[in-house]
Amino acid sequence: MNHRIADRFWIRVCAAAAVAASLAFTDVTDAANATAVPGGVYAWPVPENSQNIRFQNRSVLVANSTALVGIPIKQPLGTATLTFLQHGQQRTHAFEVVDKRYTEQRITLKNQEMVTPNPEQLQRIRDESTRQRAIYARVSPSVDLSAGFTLPLRGRTTSLFGHRRFFNDQPRNPHSGLDIAAPTGTPVTAPGPATVALVDDLYYNGKTVFLDHGQGLITMYCHLSAQTVSTGDRVEQNQQIGLVGATGRVTGPHLHWSVSLNGYRIDPVTFRSKLADAVGLEPESIAR
Ligand SMILES: [Zn+2]
Known part of the structure; x- marks a missing residue:
């Protein structure tokens, strides 16, 4: 199962679980995929009817319904948060920033x-x-x-x-x-x-x-x-x-x-591959 299919699968599961759990506006984090590294990109399939996605109060790029979030190289490790509006309600989405050893x-x-x-x-x-x-x-x-x-x-x-x-x-x-x-x-x-x-x-x-x-x-x-x-x-x-x-x-x-x-x-290497994934291309297939 590739990551994007895994993401979509998880969202469906979470959506069902959220209905069962009534209207608690807690965010559900996909532990396997919801990670990013300092200096990397966090890719997040945007939930339906969502807008104004922000990270550290800066608006975030969305390509083909995937938010691509730039993570500063000095970002502390641990939980980070996106904010967004869904059906007019202010919501949050948490993800984990994990270590990367740069040489x-x-x-x-x-x-x-x-x-x-x-x-x-x-x-x-x-x-x-x-x-x-x-x-x-x-x-x-x-x-x-x-x-x-x-x-x-x-x-x-x-x-x-x-x-x-x-x-x-x-x-x-x-x-x-x-x-x-x-x-x-x-x-x-x-x-x-x-x-x-x-x-x-x-x-x-x-x-x-x-x-x-x-x-x-x-x-x-x-x-x-x-x-x-x-x-x-x-x-x-x-x-x-x-x-x-x-x-x-x-x-x-x-x-x-x-x-x-x-x-x-x-x-730049991470960004190219995350963008390709978001728009449904293999990075190697991109001309030049
Ligand atoms: Zn240089």
């Missing part, structure tokens, strides 16, 4: 300014963070995600999401995206339909493109040698948005790809 990565950078920026550079980095936070907070109208998410670049994966990183032995935030290496100039494409939210040049991330896929799903493409779209452009799935490069804090040409869901950076 460590040690990186040596020759350019010390990329490890310890000076005050002027720090101010630039702070200003850039403010701009990025505003983009990650956007919740635009939904777009068609029924074709899933394609890979923006074919290449060798050089760093996974979540690595606990040390630059020249100094601890830094966990790796917030997926690194794919390819020669400078290789085309980078949009994984799904989107509006270009921002084309920017950032201290650490270099030449960067942000895509807004609606409902709080934002993706970011960094270290490009060139951006080939402009802020406000509409792009289709697999349309070129830039070229691989080595701008910003890098040790060689690669794409850093981040996926942000309801304001939190999450594992």
